[in-house]
Amino acid sequence: MATLRQAVLVFAFTILLGLPFAVAHGIGEPEIENARIEPSAYLPVDPSWLALYDFGLICAIVAASLAFPAALTPKTKKAFFIIIAVPAVLITLYMAASTVYLNVISWSGGPVHWHADFEIWACGEKLALPKATFPSNYVGTSTLHHHDDYRIHVEGLVVSKEDVALRSFFRVIGGDLEKGRLAVPNTDVNSRNALPVLEFNNGDLCPNGKPGKVKLYVKNQETGAFEENPGIDDYVLKPFYNIPPGDYLKIAFETE
Ligand SMILES: [Zn+2]
Numbered sequence: 465m466a467t468l469r470q471a472v473l474v475f476a477f478t479i480l481l482g483l484p485f486a487v488a489h490g491i492g493e494p495e496i497e498n499a500r501i502e503p504s505a506y507l508p509v510d511p512s513w514l515a516l517y518d519f520g521l522i523c524a525i526v527a528a529s530l531a532f533p534a535a536l537t538p539k540t541k542k543a544f545f546i547i548i549a550v551p552a553v554l555i556t557l558y559m560a561a562s563t564v565y566l567n568v569i570s571w572s573g574g575p576v577h578w579h580a581d582f583e584i585w586a587c588g589e590k591l592a593l594p595k596a597t598f599p600s601n602y603v604g605t606s607t608l609h610h611h612d613d614y615r616i617h618v619e620g621l622v623v624s625k626e627d628v629a630l631r632s633f634f635r636v637i638g639g640d641l642e643k644g645r646l647a648v649p650n651t652d653v654n655s656r657n658a659l660p661v662l663e664f665n666n667g668d669l670c671p672n673g674k675p676g677k678v679k680l681y682v683k684n685q686e687t688g689a690f691e692e693n694p695g696i697d698d699y700v701l702k703p704f705y706n707i708p709p710g711d712y713l714k715i716a717f718e719t720e
Contacts, residue, residue, distance in 0.1 A: 502605055503566045503621045511559045518551050572622035572703075580616040580701035580711035584648055586662065587670035587717065593637065594651035594658065604636040616701060616713075630680070630699040630713065643696050646678045646717050664717035674719035683712035690714050 504510040525544050529536055567574050584591040595612045596602050602609040607620045608628055618628045626632065634641040638649035644666040650659040667675045680699060681690035685708040693699060704710035 502607055503623050506623050507562050511562055514555050518555055522548055566621050570621045570623045571625045575620050577705050578618040578701060578703050579705060579707055580713055581707050582614055582713040585716040586664055591648050594649050608633055608636050625700055628700060644678055670719050676717045676719050679716050681714040
């Protein structure tokens with residue numbers, strides 16, 4: 465019975481050790497595939513993957529302990545403890561060091577939380593974006609996203625300014641924005657099925673038969689007027705949590 469108790473203890477220890485990693489780093493979150501602009505992309509190895517491998521290693525050891533309880537001599541127990549403890553300590557140190565490193569090199573000088581409201585228009589029609597799909601409550605990456613609220617959220621560490629440019633926002637939600645080109649993800653409002661991305665290029669014709677142009681407007685907070693901004697390619701939202709003074713943007717494909 466003693467070995468069973470020990471096995472249960474080891475198992476409980478494993479859960480305690482592994483869960484914070486799994487939870488804190490949201491392993492399996494849908495943004496993982498377009499995580500190019502996440503701060504972890506600036507590290508040689510993503511700490512959450514290390515934690516995942518470590519969790520797998522711990523599970524394997526626990527499984528071995530449960531399968532072969534007779535093999536759990538004081539010697540093997542000591543070996544198992546070292547195999548579990550050493551990588552956990554090293555990974556924790558790596559996480560701490562990489563957090564300090566990213567804070568030091570970051571353009572934002574530490575974690576931030578900024579917002580900008582936006583509207584997207586094409587040929588006089590306001591466009592609707594696909595909604596977040598369960599279990600995620602946002603579209604984009606954990607650093608740059610929206611919550612179906614037509615508000616850009618910049619949350620966390622911004623390593624490079626370009627990572628949170630308006631153009632990057634369009635990319636992480638599945639579209640694109642650059643001088644002369646606007647691409648907007650599209651969904652069937654009834655079935656919620658993804659539809660082909662809507663593409664608008666300078667010179668394309670609107671239903672009124674006239675050629676359109678991609679434009680960016682920024683609301684002048686004093687006059688309330690939307691003013692055209694020529695910097696579509698590298699526009700970065702103003703660094704504020706509240707709107708105003710944060711940005712209200714209008715991205716439009718429109719005819720003259
Ligand atoms: Zn936010």
